[in-house]
Amino acid sequence: MIAAFSVTPLGMGEEVAEAVAAAVRVVRASGLPNRTDAMFTSIEGDWDEVMAVIKEAIEAVKPYASRVSTVIKIDDRAGVTDGLTRKVESLERHLAG
Structure with missing residues (x-):
């Protein structure tokens, strides 16, 4: 499966890069x-x-803010591996053709 997610600390103001970096490190x-x-x-x-x-990743953001918002989108497709690369390659082939 592929999951696209976003973790946002709330109540920190506009500069959240340090907290988000903690999640990305995980x-x-x-x-x-x-x-x-x-x-x-x-x-x-x-x-x-x-x-x-x-x-x-969510737990890694909690030390920066008492409230964390998370958005998750999941593509759960049996038998698919290397989907992150293959999906983009397929799109690029269509764009080039």
Whole structure:
């Protein structure tokens, strides 16, 4: 499965990069395939692995704020591996053609 998620500390004002960096460090340390962009971090693995990493990422943000908002979008498709790369490659082929 691929999960795209965003963890936002609330009540910190506009500068949340330090808190978000704590969450992204957790994802990168997990060893699971992942990508981070300006809005979301995507991570790929089986359900239990991915959800455990997301939970740990949320916990990593809690020292920065007493309230944390999380948005998660999940693509759970059996038999697919390397979906993070393959989906983008397919899109790029269509854009080029």
